[in-house]
Amino acid sequence: MKLYRYIYLVLLMPFLACEENDEVPSYQLVGEAYATYVEFSVSDDNPPAGTDIDIVLSYSNYVEDPIVSITLLEQIGTGDRTEITTLNESSAPIGELVTRTISYTVPNVGSETNVSIFVELRSQKEFPQIEETELEVQ
Numbered sequence: 001m002k003l004y005r006y007i008y009l010v011l012l013m014p015f016l017a018c019e020e021n022d023e024v025p026s027y028q029l030v031g032e033a034y035a036t037y038v039e040f041s042v043s044d045d046n047p048p049a050g051t052d053i054d055i056v057l058s059y060s061n062y063v064e065d066p067i068v069s070i071t072l073l074e075q076i077g078t079g080d081r082t083e084i085t086t087l088n089e090s091s092a093p094i095g096e097l098v099t100r101t102i103s104y105t106v107p108n109v110g111s112e113t114n115v116s117i118f119v120e121l122r123s124q125k126e127f128p129q130i131e132e133t134e135l136e137v138q
Contacts, residue, residue, distance in 0.1 A: 036065045037129055038121045047106045048138045057100045057119065061092050065123045072102060073118040076109055081118060106137060113137045 036059060043054040061067050072084040085102060092098050107115060115135040120128045 035125075035129070036060065036062050036067055036121070036123050038070060038119055038131060040117075040119050040131060040133070042104075042117065042133055042135065044135075045133065046136050046138055049106055049108045049111075052103050052105050053135075055102045055104050055117065057102070058097060059121070060097050061089070061094050063094050065125065066090070066094065067092060068122045068124070070100075071120040071122070072104075073120065074107070075116040075118065076107055077113055077115075084117075106135065109137050111138060 038057055038059040040055060040057045043056070044051075047053050055072065057070060059067065067089040069086055069088055069090070071086045073081040074084055075081045084104060087100060089098075104117070109115065113136075115137055117133050117135065119131045121130075122128045
């Protein structure tokens with residue numbers, strides 16, 4: 001008899017535990033946000049010192065947030081960031097995938113020194129977008 005009560009209670013539990021959810025309030029669409037971002041990769045992230053590697057940048061340039069410039073910077077160890085090059089992208093095609101390849105010579109530094117490469121994207125927005133990758137020099 002106790003077994004039947006237990007089974008009955010288990011079967012009844014889901015119905016007793018359900019409660020009605022509050023209705024989600026309506027919302028108003030205020031606007032849209034766009035952000036152009038750059039993806040980049042390096043051809044070798046463990047290069048020997050003094051060799052050339054390729055840095056490949058790709059992005060889509062939106063009419064709502066067009067790119068003004070892309071700056072590549074390097075940082076050796078914990079030193080200061082220094083500029084590698086700046087690309088003026090103000091006349092880059094709109095609404096298309098843009099790919100740029102830049103040749104970069106790895107600095108002659110000691111073995112296992114980290115070299116950070118930064119890509120700084122400037123658009124119509126107030127602050128730049130910054131991406132980073134590290135090279136471990138062999």
